[in-house]
Amino acid sequence: MTKELKVGFIGLGNVGAKLSGSLLRNGVDLMVHDLDSDLVQVFVAKGASAGGSAAAMMRDCDVVITCLPTPSASAVVVQEMLPQVTAGKVWMEMSTTDEAEVRRLAAAVIARGGAAVECPVSGGCHRADTGNISIFAGCERPTFERILPLLTLMGRRVLHTGEIGTASxxxxxxxxxxxxxxxxxxxxxxxxxxxxxxxxxxxxxxxxxxxxxxxxxxxxxxxxxxxxxxxxxxxxxxxxxxxxxxxxxxxxxxxxxxxxxxxxxxxxxxxxxxxxxxxxxxxxxxxxxGHRVLADGFPSELIDDEPEQPGYEVVINRAAAK
The missing domain is CATH 1.10.1040.10 (N-(1-d-carboxylethyl)-l-norvaline Dehydrogenase; domain 2)
Known part of the structure; x- marks a missing residue:
């Protein structure tokens, strides 16, 4: 399924670059966009294509992922994409955002016939770099099952949290x-x-x-x-x-x-x-x-030493929760 999809990724910052890198490393047909054109060119050199604009990416891609620094930035991008949303298109929000705002934006996408998923990540940039980060996904269950193969390329453990808003x-x-x-x-x-x-x-x-x-x-x-x-x-x-x-x-x-x-x-x-x-x-x-907390032998950067492995859905133990 993932080989057949054209995926757009908007936001190539600290986390976004690593998540989109996992998609590219795993053979996804990837289009990227960022306000910093130098970041886009880094990905183009690795085999991605340049998106040009958020609207063009929604027009040309099956799935568009956003990973942006603020809720207001996501709102601007989604507003630009909305006219290009048609039946079958999917917007995936990987930013950390306000649950009320993501519900509002998701409703606008769904009203135009598309599907929406909020899928923020947790576990640090070093794990995002290796595809071993954890991902929360809020959306309808059929939509979750549709995009799960993409999520398992970017993350090791994927939890379906319920409806839109729960993941955020x-x-x-x-x-x-x-x-x-x-x-x-x-x-x-x-x-x-x-x-x-x-x-x-x-x-x-x-x-x-x-x-x-x-x-x-x-x-x-x-x-x-x-x-x-x-x-x-x-x-x-x-x-x-x-x-x-x-x-x-x-x-x-x-x-x-x-x-x-x-x-x-x-x-x-x-x-x-x-x-x-x-x-x-x-x-x-x-x-x-006046005390400086330092010690020899500790690293200056975090490196994930877990080997990259296929991701999987975390199954909630309902029986234990009762």
């Missing part, structure tokens, strides 16, 4: 959890440094304990090496945790930690710049204490 809701939740975990790790490591503990030993103690997490096993390494570049900037963090806070407010949940997480990230932006790398948030505590 779950995605911003996971990004909130990752951000909150990053902040607690920063507090833990600076406190251990102040208490005289060895940082490499501290890393291993967390890793083998009940306190470990995906965030620790990835981002803590970049903090300790001093690289502090996880390919995710504070403006993107703030967008995602802000979306999570909005969901809570819509549903009248009086969160206590979330506003403080937002405040800390905003403070980090004021200190280090709006687009500073998110791992630099530890420097607030380093500056306050």
């Amino acid at each position: 809701t779950l995605k911003v939740m996971t990004n909130y959890l990752a951000t909150a975990n990053l902040l607690t790790l920063c507090e833990a490591m600076v406190t251990m440094k102040a208490a005289g503990l060895d940082m490499a030993t501290t890393y291993e103690a967390i890793k083998i304990s009940s306190g470990t997490s995906f965030t620790h096993e990835t981002e803590s390494q970049l903090i300790l090496s001093g690289a502090r570049d996880v390919n995710f900037t504070m403006d993107l963090v703030l967008k995602d945790i802000g979306l999570f806070q909005t969901i809570a407010e819509r549903n009248k949940v009086p969160l206590e930690l979330s506003p403080e997480v937002i405040r800390i990230i905003k403070d980090g932006q004021q200190r280090y710049g709006e687009r500073a790398q998110s791992d630099r948030i530890i420097e607030r505590l380093e500056e306050a204490t």
